């Protein structure tokens with residue numbers, strides 16, 4: 001009847017109010033967190049295949065929230081992107097990562113995720129160069145990861161930014177390959193250095209022969225276009241063996257190490273001073 005109808009309406013209304021309130025609170029907390037240094041870089045090992053030598057780390061954002069504990073990107077990156085705070089967040093993260101990396105072996109690469117909209121910023125390459133210069137981190141040890149979503153925005157602006165970064169010596173990886181669209185067109189049009197095969201594909205290689213064939217085709221495609229290939233989300237030794245056999249160049253996943261804070265990666269990378 002009428003009564004329940006109105007009750008339902010009120011219920012939805014207040015649920016919406018609550019959602020808006022929570023969102024507003026998240027945004028103001030996030031702004032303070034970025035400025036207060038609560039967003040910190042975690043590092044996940046990237047290894048070469050088949051020998052599994054450590055070749056670099058990917059920087060993954062974590063929010064050390066004073067009350068809610070350690071938050072993962074799915075809890076705040078979307079909000080950071082929608083409010084434009086992502087630019088400040090990733091600048092600070094990159095600066096911190098470059099500082100942390102000073103104690104690591106000098107052949108190790110640093111890979112950072114840059115949000116699609118940031119490639120529309122015509123000063124992105126300059127901003128990144130300023131951080132590299134300030135921290136003394138060489139551009140040729142930096143990799144920028146970009147998802148296909150960036151390519152369906154303003155392709156010309158994105159292309160210009162990618163070229164500027166490559167002119168500095170920064171490498172560009174196409175992230176989450178296979179989850180977006182127009183991949184083949186973009187692979188041909190933009191001169192990426194690396195292709196990262198999404199975890200959903202890597203997961204599926206053990207499930208069926210058809211799926212394994214698809215991953216094999218992606219590896220061959222990348223290789224034939226002169227790109228190196230990285231498989232994401234490797235969790236089993238069987239996957240490593242298969243991927244290596246198909247010619248995949250690099251691997252990343254819990255099998256080699258989950259994303260970890262500076263202190264933990266330092267224990268792997270920094271030799272004790274008086275050993």
Ligand code: C2E
Nearest residue numbers: 060061072073077113114115233234235252253254255259
């Ligand atoms: P991504 O770039 O694809 O990063 C890989 C994600 O897979 C990470 O999730 C990592 O923890 C997870 N992962 C790695 N190995 C395994 C595995 O073996 N098994 C499973 N199940 N998962 C694995 P995380 O850290 O939660 O990051 C999620 C996404 O958030 C990232 O996906 C990236 O797109 C985004 N992100 C993280 N940091 C930043 C950042 O600083 N800026 C931007 N724009 N995006 C970021």
Ligand code: CA
Nearest residue numbers: 058113145175
């Ligand atoms: Ca990535």
Ligand code: CA
Nearest residue numbers: 175176196232
């Ligand atoms: Ca990825």
Ligand code: CA
Nearest residue numbers: 176198199232
């Ligand atoms: Ca992914």
